[in-house]
Amino acid sequence: MASKLPAILVLADGTKFRGFSIGASGHTVGEVVFNTSMTGYQEIISDPTYAEQIISFTYPHIGNVGINEEDFESDQIYSKGIIIHDLPFQHSNFRSHSSLSEFLIKKNIVGIAGIDTRSLTRHLRQHGAQSGCIFAEKDIDETHALKIAQPSMPARSPMQRLSDHHADVAPAPVHRITSLAVAWCHISTHAAGHVPGSLSM
Numbered sequence: 596m597a598s599k600l601p602a603i604l605v606l607a608d609g610t611k612f613r614g615f616s617i618g619a620s621g622h623t624v625g626e627v628v629f630n631t632s633m634t635g636y637q638e639i640i641s642d643p644t645y646a647e648q649i650i651s652f653t654y655p656h657i658g659n660v661g662i663n664e665e666d667f668e669s670d671q672i673y674s675k676g677i678i679i680h681d682l683p684f685q686h687s688n689f690r691s692h693s694s695l696s697e698f699l700i701k702k703n704i705v706g707i708a709g710i711d712t713r714s715l716t717r718h719l720r721q722h723g724a725q726s727g728c729i730f731a732e733k734d735i736d737e738t739h740a741l742k743i744a745q746p747s748m749p750a751r752s753p754m755q756r757l758s759d760h761h762a763d764v765a766p767a768p769v770h771r772i773t774s775l776a777v778a779w780c781h782i783s784t785h786a787a788g789h790v791p792g793s794l795s796m
Contacts, residue, residue, distance in 0.1 A: 602731035614709030616731035618699030625675030627727040651678035661691030
């Protein structure tokens with residue numbers, strides 16, 4: 596179950612959303628983006644394409660099936676933080692081994708709940724992409740939160756950090772394809788599963 600530690604999301608333009616912490620204490624900074632999926636939050640937060648970003652889920656109930664060992668898109672969490680409206684009091688699924696909140700704390704990911712994520716989405720659509728900061732601490736310095744949220748987003752691509760530096764060779768069915776080259780921009784586990792033959796990650 597999430598704590599009642601206060602938390603705040605501060606956007607670079609000064610817009611503030613107050614809620615409570617559902618993950619690790621501390622703060623995180625990243626580009627604030629939204630996702631409208633109704634399911635698959637575990638796959639989303641572990642998807643490498645969300646590197647350096649704070650994900651806001653527009654669907655109001657996130658965390659109802661907890662976290663399991665099978666649905667990760669990669670071997671680590673790439674998102675910088677998550678924003679949700681409501682965290683269910685209790686998760687329930689036969690594959691679940693922990694709650695979303697417990698998982699975020701274990702992985703040291705900052706998260707906030709209790710805010711209107713649809714209002715946040717409308718704001719981002721109207722005013723454009725911008726960086727933001729989530730603070731989850733007992734005593735929140737909103738002035739400092741705004742200050743660290745305001746620097747422009749990094750100009751360099753995260754691809755260098757995400758890319759692998761070794762080659763994987765996988766056999767392919769002869770009758771379908773002779774060879775296949777994959778530009779490694781950190782392909783997700785799900786995507787790799789659709790490559791003909793067996794691709795070792």
